[in-house]
Amino acid sequence: MSESARKFVVGMILFLSAGAVVGWLYDEVVMGLLVAALIALAWQASRLLSFERALRTGNFEQFRVGEGIWEQIFSRFRFERERAVRRKKNYRMLLREIRKSTNAMPDGAVILDANNEIIACNRAAKELAGLKRKKDRGQRVDNILRDPELIRLLQSGDHKSTIEMMSPVRDGEWLDCRVVPYGGDQKLLLLRDVTERIRLSKMRRDFVANASHELRSPLTVINGYLDSLIDDESIPATWQKPVAQMRRQAARMRQILSEMLELSRLESAGAVKSDEPVDVPELLESCRQAFEGHSKVANVTIDAQSTAELRANKAEIETVIVNLLSNAIRYTPEDGEITMTWRSDGEGADLIVADTGEGIDPEYIPRLTERFFRVDKSRGRDDGGIGLGLAIVKHVLARHDAELVVTSESGHGSEFRCRFPAERVVVEPPVPLAGGA
């Protein structure tokens, strides 16, 4: 019990006892006690009332100094109140700082609740996507940003992928959108301006396409003359070898250009339109035969575990097989084994090209599909590879909703697995009726 509380209790008891004593003098103990209690009650009630008035008016003059219980209550009250004010001010400052920093962020951020309704957004979101801070609170975000792709992203609950959409405010600008879950079931929609990146990648694509196209005509002329030179008996013997080499290199250049053009064509085209059922084992066989008869080729076997057909563009799938097979042959010694497998299950189908060659270091696997990427810079130039094959494979597969999975162990060979989704697989190809021709 604090000092003032003890004083209060002691004072109260003393006062009541004094009343009782005075009453005893007059032979009326109870009356004396009662009168004292009434006086004490009246006095405390008047203090209580004036405290209430002080609370109302804010004038605490009479409670400011002194040791009594009411003064103590007041000082405690004032202390708590000041602390609350101070704390509130701190919070407000903190909040203002957070507000300032989110507003300074160059990326737009929109806080959404479980129904995709907007709770708050920062200034960048306002500028990038044209959201209105006050007016759009409680509005569903896909009512304002109505891009069909974004609606799909919001509904899919996919928190990993991003989509690109045109800025609804500024023409020709692109936003990269991403949804991140946070808190309970709230979500954060992040918007980033990627106009520059899109412009650059378009420039690069255009440049590659134009350059390859422009280089092709001069190269055709050079190739033509070299072809006739090689048959010319009259050129001196010393020039015959250089001419042959020039012709080989020119042919290589032509191949590089045609692959670059193929790649830029694949990049600019959308999803595959012409879907024909492709008999994959048959395609594997014809690709194998194309490489037969070359010297120093490892043994190629075909393992067709499934009769399912693939709905795809046949020419493009053939490109995939040829690229994977020629890679496998290039990196597998003569006594090695190459296996091409076609199998299907309930969730899709796999086209696998596995070899027992030298394998790939795991650190290089993620970079394999980059253009002109080579694991070993010192080799590969002379054996016909130019480093575009896997990039083409990746693009063709992406156009067929498929993905490329590479597993490899250095020294023990590699496996390239093309995983096609179930929608692309025709599990039971139409079987001709028994007894038919």
Place this chain on the structure above:
Amino acid sequence: MEASDLNEHISRRFNKDIEDLRNNVLVMGGLVESQLSQAIAAIVSGDSELGLQVARDDYKVNDLEVTIDEECSRILATRAPTAGDLRLIVAIIKTITDLERIGDEAEKIGFLASKLAAMDRPADSYRELKTLGSHVAHMLRDAMNAFARLDVEEALETVREDERVDDEYEAIARQCITFMMEDPRSIKRVMNVTWVARSLERIGDHAKNICEYVIYMVHGRDVRHTLYSDDTGQDSG
């Protein structure tokens, strides 16, 4: 006690129905917007494949129109909405018709884009169509935003914007006539350009209609075929 619970339940379901309906209209709006911007991109970049894609995708817009229309009839029949709710339904029925027409025009533009892509391209690669197109796309976007936010101010601004689109269309039409007189061989191509401009101008008109429905929905006042003065935005009661 039980009756009031039931009432509350029904009205909550009703609210949800109306809210879903409104969201669907905005989804349809988003689809139409993206169709339009792709059609314009197909014209500007001479991408015939993209143009045909737009033409092929028009069925999605049509499907949505049918779905929303059925939903509207269902709500009208089962809920018998009144006042603001009724105005909302009426406005939605009209809005989706206009959206569907915009989808048709976008389909037409996509088809024309694939035809234009096969012909000679002028040096400016249809800059005037790009300008008109982005103008119209903005109008459509603002109209849908006004619908989402029930924002009469924005709707009125968009309605006024239509005049400028009409002026631009006039200018393009005149320019096209000049081209055709200068070089009769270009008539076939320039005719297609005129059709595209015409479609864009029509889309502007449809966007304007949608804005008028927004005003009707909010104020309960029909502002069609009237002159727009500055006091139109005030509620007359």
